[in-house]
Amino acid sequence: MRGFQLTAFKFAAIVAFGGFIFGLDAALISGTVRFITAEFTLSDLQVGTVVSAPGFGVIFALMVTGRICDAWGRKTALLLIAALYLVSAIGSVLAPNFEMLVAARFLGGLAFTSLSLASMYIGEIAPPQMRGKLVSMNQITTVVGLSAAYFANYLILQASNADAAWVTALGIDQYTWRWMLGVEVIPALIWLLMLLQIPESPRWLVLKGRLDEARAVMGKLLPEGHIEPHILEIQESAAAAPTGSFRQQVAEIFKPRLRTAFWVGLVIAVAQPITGINAIMFYAPTVFEQVGIGTNAAFMQAVIVGVVSVMFTILALLLIDRLGRRPLVLFGLAWGGASLFLCSWAFSQASYELTVSSLQALAGANIDVSRLQALVGTAFETDVAFKQAMYQALGEATARANEGVLIQEAIRIDATLVLMGIMCFIASFNLSIGPVMWVLFSEIFPTYVRGVAIPFFALIVSTVSYFVQQFFPWQLNNMGATEIFLFYAACISVSLALLYRLLPETKNKSIEEIEAAMVRA
Template identity: 55%
Template sequence: MNKQVKAFIFAIVVALGGFVFGLDAAVISGTVGFVTEQFGLSELQVGILVSSPAFGVLFALLAAGPLCNKIGRKKTLIIIAGMYWISAVTSALAPNYIGLVCARILGGLAFTSITVSAMYIGEIAPPKWRGKLVSVNQMNIVLGLTAAYFVNYLLVKATDTEAAWAVKLNMEQHIWRYMLGSEIVPALVWLVALFFVPESPRWLVYRGRIEEAKLIMHRITSDDEIGEQIAAMEESLHRGDEELSAMSQIKELCHKRMRIAVIVAIIISIAQQLSGINAILFYAPTVFEQLGGGTNTAFQQTVWVGLVSVVFTLAAILLVDKLGRRPMILFGLLWVMVSHLICAYGFKTATYTLSPEAVQELPAEVDSAALVPMVGKTFDSDIAFKDALIEVLGAEPARTHAAAIIAESASMNAGLILGGILSFIAAFHFSIGPLMWVLFSELFPTSLRGVAIPFFALVSSTISAAVQFMFPWQLANMGGTSIFLFYAIVGAAGCAAIWPFLPETKNLSIEEIQLQLEKKTL
């Protein structure tokens, strides 16, 4: 087998971690309603459950770098894959709410698979394939998200149609466990496959294990290039030992010549997460239930989210070096704003009326008699309607049956709102989603990335956790109009804030980018 093909295969195996991450991150979206009903959760408890992996990754980000340097990339990836698998098993078997949260936090500790996978691929992939293979890692994340939506939809459909296999597995009672358990096999496959990839030669050189590095290089590199590459690694690492101490990097980041880079990184870190992407991705069925189509329709619509994500992520990968970073990001933020304004308008013009005929169509477990005071009344917002439901049914029954009752009561342009949501998904994955990571790798010189990228990833992850935690409460207390209007304002503010500072980095070397940024120094 060609040596470069071997390196390609090793990189692809490691990139499977992106798929497992996407699957783990999105599969929880389908379980929200079922877990809420089984454990009687409040909005804040739901927020804690969904955001628990995001809080877990905050700690993991601090440990991943030192662990990679101490025990190696391969062993770190194996530990991460093991945590994914254990998290999937314990999530599916969780006996109670606390157990489920703890299992999901463990999965969050493994979310560093994104950065560690990218690190390994960058160090082992042939130069001409390096960019594409790192991009494959990003694409695998989106494919994992899409797979999660497909799995959730198929399980719900099988349960609703009483498919023989679903009845045999008692799917109706344990559907959320099967959703979470769908990650077990992919995580196990990735875990086993990692034992067959070699350690990163660069890490072996870093640890002074030159002969071991040469043996691996013989498997993936032409023999006449090994000596030169090993020498280059040693020179680079020696230079890094002098220049890349954590304190030196922090001092350098605070220098005025890095001011523009830091400003851009902070703005895009905040704007990316406050745009509402994880509110949509992690609560997709819950969001679509607000459109009045019912639970089954909501799960079907989540599949469109996954497909749109794949198409526009691929478009971003193909076009970023042609269109440039600056126009794609600025246009993307404006696109985000317009998409959310469409959604806000759709919810603003919606009304909710529970007719006598609609009451008869509700599931038998809904207390129809308690709904009599609401019959014939028209509510001009989802918040007013939900408050009335809580008043007549009580908080827990209202949360449990809200989707079914909204499906029979809502009068809105659901197609318009659905189009707005899918437009936002497209805008995000075409611009600020993947391009934030591209900018992080370009704005900062190699000597500062060890501190800069983890720090801004931490900023992004912290905001992501807050968004996931607060969204159920926001949906219950602010309503669709206010939520999407807020996200639209974030898009506009992000575009206005980054406009004066964002450089065009297309086709520029790291050194040329640094010179351009220094000319812009405030």
């Protein structure tokens, strides 16, 4: 790798570390669901509110991110985001009640624009032949952060159950969920300090007329002889673009000349979250408990999800500039849809029945099994019917607190089939639409609207993601696992059909070449 390529890699790696913070923030909450539900006596919708609060916050942040990026620069916006992550992490750890926890996580959601902004920045500093790999680093660091969060949650859970003096001294047994959320604090501080080392985006400097500064930055990122032609390309692109206010730039996205880019951006922005990925990633232990493997094993399966995510994201990184964006997306969606159909079918074959031996096992879980005697031998065909019976017999608070062990003792299901389906879905997502979406966002929009267009379509991603996260606990207890997996599989099928028709190939093309192909005169 040549010197300028190493420099581009360094700056991209620093910015992409924000994906690691995002991954931590997104996945650490998954391990706390049972604890905060019990401590604050939360309903399904309140649980969804805690988990989805960042998704709600980012909706508001994305409305102003484009303006901040274009007015103050990409670097300043990234520094603001890093500071928000840090303050949010500290506030979440110290939250005394449900309302303050939601507020702290909402504040962190204002920083979730790190994903779209990082893809924008990296796309603007990366040499064309490296852009796919470097932008995909954002996805790699995200899944590494997710994996680290699941692993940290598992270790903290094991520690909280250990009979050791240091566990009690540190309060891990009493404040388990606070320790889980506290994992984010140090990495957030490190990222804030690392961002001080990066330069401003050279494209932004050119657009602001700061050509000497742009040349200095480009001298680190491009080979000799390429700087002036590259500046000229950016200037020509900007000169040919319509000028106007921020509102006019937003309106430009809807103009006929950008119709192709608009529809590609819209479909992929809806398709990525509507797969249901955030339901599984943000509620991983809860999802695995539905299979009946128990709480400890569910946390361990979440760790495996993280490992699979990292492996297949790395594979996507290796293939994205070789095979191209389109083949990865189409193959990944087909594989993911088939995987979720498999999960839905497996849950449709499940049954739930308590036996005498089940009650003996439950007696050790601080459950008044006498209340369950009348249900022994009664078979339930769905998880929804079984949970409702548990609520009536034990009371909703007790049943929810012990849901994992209750399902574990009652369910009859081919757990291997479900676990295989979920892991295949995770693999397919991280091989395809997960990393490729951000690469496409960094490529398909002209320079003059990119600062507005990427946050705009990221806003669509975040809005759909918010609803997925907010309503998943309610869906799980009212629709059931069979219907949820079937719904997401159907959404993937529709997305696959639309992207097969619309999605272009952009590998090995400069941003200006892509613009010439996609933007009408």
